Amino acid sequence: MTEETLSNLLHEERRFEPPAAVAEHANLKAEAYERAAADPEAFWAEQAGRLDWAQSWDQVLDWSDPPFAKWFVGGRLNASYNCVDRHVEAGRGDKVALHWVGEPVEDKRDITYAQLKDEVSRAANALTELGVGTGDRVAIYLPMIPEAVVAMLACARIGAPHTVVFGGFSADALASRLEDCQAKVVITSDGGYRRGSASALKPAVDEGRAKAAELGHTVEKVLVVRRTGQDVAWDDEVDVWWHDVVDSASAEHTPEAFDSEHPLYVMYTSGTTGKPKGILHTTGGYLTGASYTHWAVFDLKPDTDVYWCSADIGWVTGHSYMVYGPLANGATQVMYEGTPDSPERGRWWKIIEDYGVTIFYTAPTAIRSFMKQGREIPDRYDMSSLRILGSVGEPINPEAYVWYREVIGGGRTPVVDTWWQTETGSIMISPLPGVTHGKPGSAMTPIPGVGAEVVNDAGEPVPNGSGGYLVLTQPWPSMLRTIWGDDQRFKDTYWSRFKEQRYYFAGDGAKKDEDGDIWVLGRVDDVMNVSGHRLSTTEIESALVSHPKVAEAAVVGAKDEDTGQAVCAFVILRESALDSGGGDGGDDIVAELRQHVRKEIGPIATPRQIMIVPELPKTRSGKIMRRLLKDVAEHREVGDVTTLADSSVMDLISKGLGSGTAEG
Numbered sequence: 001m002t003e004e005t006l007s008n009l010l011h012e013e014r015r016f017e018p019p020a021a022v023a024e025h026a027n028l029k030a031e032a033y034e035r036a037a038a039d040p041e042a043f044w045a046e047q048a049g050r051l052d053w054a055q056s057w058d059q060v061l062d063w064s065d066p067p068f069a070k071w072f073v074g075g076r077l078n079a080s081y082n083c084v085d086r087h088v089e090a091g092r093g094d095k096v097a098l099h100w101v102g103e104p105v106e107d108k109r110d111i112t113y114a115q116l117k118d119e120v121s122r123a124a125n126a127l128t129e130l131g132v133g134t135g136d137r138v139a140i141y142l143p144m145i146p147e148a149v150v151a152m153l154a155c156a157r158i159g160a161p162h163t164v165v166f167g168g169f170s171a172d173a174l175a176s177r178l179e180d181c182q183a184k185v186v187i188t189s190d191g192g193y194r195r196g197s198a199s200a201l202k203p204a205v206d207e208g209r210a211k212a213a214e215l216g217h218t219v220e221k222v223l224v225v226r227r228t229g230q231d232v233a234w235d236d237e238v239d240v241w242w243h244d245v246v247d248s249a250s251a252e253h254t255p256e257a258f259d260s261e262h263p264l265y266v267m268y269t270s271g272t273t274g275k276p277k278g279i280l281h282t283t284g285g286y287l288t289g290a291s292y293t294h295w296a297v298f299d300l301k302p303d304t305d306v307y308w309c310s311a312d313i314g315w316v317t318g319h320s321y322m323v324y325g326p327l328a329n330g331a332t333q334v335m336y337e338g339t340p341d342s343p344e345r346g347r348w349w350k351i352i353e354d355y356g357v358t359i360f361y362t363a364p365t366a367i368r369s370f371m372k373q374g375r376e377i378p379d380r381y382d383m384s385s386l387r388i389l390g391s392v393g394e395p396i397n398p399e400a401y402v403w404y405r406e407v408i409g410g411g412r413t414p415v416v417d418t419w420w421q422t423e424t425g426s427i428m429i430s431p432l433p434g435v436t437h438g439k440p441g442s443a444m445t446p447i448p449g450v451g452a453e454v455v456n457d458a459g460e461p462v463p464n465g466s467g468g469y470l471v472l473t474q475p476w477p478s479m480l481r482t483i484w485g486d487d488q489r490f491k492d493t494y495w496s497r498f499k500e501q502r503y504y505f506a507g508d509g510a511k512k513d514e515d516g517d518i519w520v521l522g523r524v525d526d527v528m529n530v531s532g533h534r535l536s537t538t539e540i541e542s543a544l545v546s547h548p549k550v551a552e553a554a555v556v557g558a559k560d561e562d563t564g565q566a567v568c569a570f571v572i573l574r575e576s577a578l579d580s581g582g583g584d585g586g587d588d589i590v591a592e593l594r595q596h597v598r599k600e601i602g603p604i605a606t607p608r609q610i611m612i613v614p615e616l617p618k619t620r621s622g623k624i625m626r627r628l629l630k631d632v633a634e635h636r637e638v639g640d641v642t643t644l645a646d647s648s649v650m651d652l653i654s655k656g657l658g659s660g661t662a663e664g
C-alpha cells in the first residue's frame with residue numbers, strides 16, 4: 001500500500017455510534033476490556049466456562065515452553081457434544097440449527113438440533129465402521145451442503161482431526177494435502193451446484209487419490225455423498241456411498257471426552273514458500289475462542305437471531321463462524337450452497353428477506369462486486385431484519401464499508417470489520433457492536449482478552465499516527481499449536497521475528513491512527529490476498545516453472561478494484577519455446593500458462609495477467625525484486641533500481657511489455 005493511500009485512509013472522518021438498542025443489551029460491555037486486561041487468564045477461563053466440559057482443567061495456560069502453548073490443561077471435552085447434544089439436552093432440540101438453501105431454488109432443508117444430533121451420530125458410527133479411529137485424519141472435499149457440517153462434527157465426535165479442502169482446489173492441490181496429513185479417508189460428493197449447473201467433484205478426488213499414491217500415500221476409503229446424481233467412476237474397493245453407510249447407521253452414539261489439547265483440525269493455508277502450511281488447531285482452546293468471539297463480536301442472541309456467514313467451509317471462516325462458533329452457541333443459521341448471482345443477482349438479499357437474517361458476515365470483495373451492480377438490486381428486498389453486519393478477509397475500503405452499512409444495513413447496522421487469520425483461529429481485532437463506534441476502514445482495537453500492537457523493526461510499539469508490523473503480544477486460546485509435522489517452520493514463520501519479545505508475527509502491516517485505532521493494511525510478506533483468499537507468490541511461481549516452456553517466473557499481487565489484489569506473473573520462456581514460435585509472448589502461450597496454473601492449484605490462483613519478459617530484476621545476490629515488478633503491474637513509475645545487479649533490466653521489461661501482455 002502506498003503512502004498516498006495510507007494518508008487517504010487516515011483522512012476518513014466518518015464515525016458511527018453504536019445504536020442505543022444494541023448498546024443497551026450488548027453481550028459484552030466496555031468494562032470487559034479492563035477486566036480482561038487485568039487478568040487475561042481469568043477472563044479466558046470465564047469464556048471457556050461457556051462450554052460444557054466433561055472434566056474441568058487444572059491450569060488455564062501452560063506457556064512454559066513457548067511458542068508451544070497448552071490451554072485448559074487437564075480439561076476434557078467433546079467439540080461435537082458442545083455443538084449439538086448439549087442444546088438438545090437443554091430442551092432446544094426443535095430449534096433450527098441450519099436453514100440450508102441449495103442453489104436450485106426448490107432445494108431447501110431445515111435441520112433442527114435434534115436432527116443434526118442424529119445425523120452426526122450416524123456419520124460418526126459409519127466412520128468408525130470404515131476404520132477411522134481417534135487421531136486418524138479425514139479429508140473433507142465437499143460443496144456447501146449439510147453433509148459438510150455433519151462430516152466435520154462427526155470427525156470431531158470421534159476425535160479424528162479433519163482437514164477440509166476447498167472444493168475449488170485442483171486434484172494436485174488436494175493430493176499434496178492428502179499426502180501431507182496422511183489422510184485415511186476422504187469425504188466428498190459426486191458434485192455440487194454452482195452458477196446454475198452441476199459441477200463434478202468426485203473426478204478430482206479420484207485423480208488426487210492416484211497422485212497421492214504416487215507420492216507414497218494410500219487413501220483407504222472415499223465416502224461419497226450423492227448431491228447432483230451425475231455419473232461417477234466407481235472403485236468398489238475404495239468408494240462407498242454415504243447413503244449406504246450413514247443412513248443405515250445407528251443414531252445412538254456416545255461422544256468420548258478428549259483432552260483439551262487433542263487435535264481438532266488441520267487447515268492448509270498459503271505461506272511464503274511453495275508448500276502450504278497445515279495449521280493445527282486443538283479442541284478446548286479453539287472452541288473457546290470460536291464460541292466467545294461469535295457471541296461477543298456479533299452480539300449473538302441465540303433465541304432471536306438468524307445468523308448467516310457466507311464463507312465456504314473450505315476456509316477458516318467457514319470453520320469458526322459457520323460450524324464451531326455458531327453451533328457451540330446454539331444459533332440458528334443460514335447455509336447457502338451457491339453463488340450470489342444464481343439464478344438472479346439478488347439471490348443473497350432474497351435469502352436475507354426470506355429467512356429474516358439478523359446478522360450477516362461476508363467479505364469486502366463480495367461487497368465491492370455488489371456495489372458495482374448498483375443499489376437497485378438490493379433495494380428490491382426487505383432487509384429490515386438485519387441488525388449487525390460483519391466483514392472479513394481483507395481490508396475493507398471506506399467506500400465499501402459505508403455502502404454496506406447504508407445499502408444493505410439501511411443505515412442502522414453497525415459494521416464489524418474483523419481482523420484475524422487461519423492461524424489465530426478466531427477474531428482478534430474488531431469493534432464490539434454495542435460498545436465501539438464505527439470508523440470506516442479500521443478494525444479498531446483488539447477484543448477483550450487479546451493483546452495486539454503495531455511495532456517497528458526493533459519490536460517497539462510505534463507512536464499513534466505511524467505504521468509498522470502487526471503482532472499479537474500474548475498467547476490466546478484459539479492460537480495455532482504448530483504447523484502439522486513441522487515445528488521448526490512454526491517457530492521460524494511466526495515466532496522468530498520478534499523472538500525476544502515473544503510476539504506472534506502476523507505477517508501484516510498496520511497503522512495506528514491518532515486515536516490509537518488499528519488500520520490493517522495487508523501482507524508485508526510474499527503472500528497475496530485475492531478476493532480474501534490467501535495465495536503465495538512462490539506457490540504460483542513453482543506452478544509456472546513446472547510448465548516445460550517456462551524458464552523463470554516471478555509473481556506479484558497487484559492492486560485490483562474488484563478482488564483487492566490480483567495475480568500478475570512475469571515469465572521468462574525457455575529458448576526452445578521461443579524457437580517454436582512462443583517468443584512473441586502471444587495469446588496462445590499466455591492462455592496455456594493460465595490454464596496450467598488453474599490445473600496445478602485451482603481457478604482462484606489463475607493469473608489475471610501474464611507478461612512474457614526477457615529478464616527479471618534481481619539483486620546482486622540473486623533475489624528477485626518483486627517491488628519493482630509490482631510497480632510495473634500497478635502501472636506506476638518504477639522505483640529505486642540502484643540495488644539491481646543490472647539496472648537496465650527494468651527498461652527491457654517495460655519496453656517489451658506492449659506485446660507480451662494479456663489480460664483475461
Ligand code: WTA
Pocket residue numbers: 269315316317391392393394395396417418419420421422423443506507508520521522523529532533534
Ligand atoms: C487478511 C481469514 C484487513 C490479513 C480470516 C490476514 C484482513 C489474512 C482482515 C488472513 C481485515 C483478514 N482487515 N485484512 N478485517 N481479515 N485479513 O488466513 O492479511 O484466510 O493476514 O484468514 O487476511 O487470511 P486467512
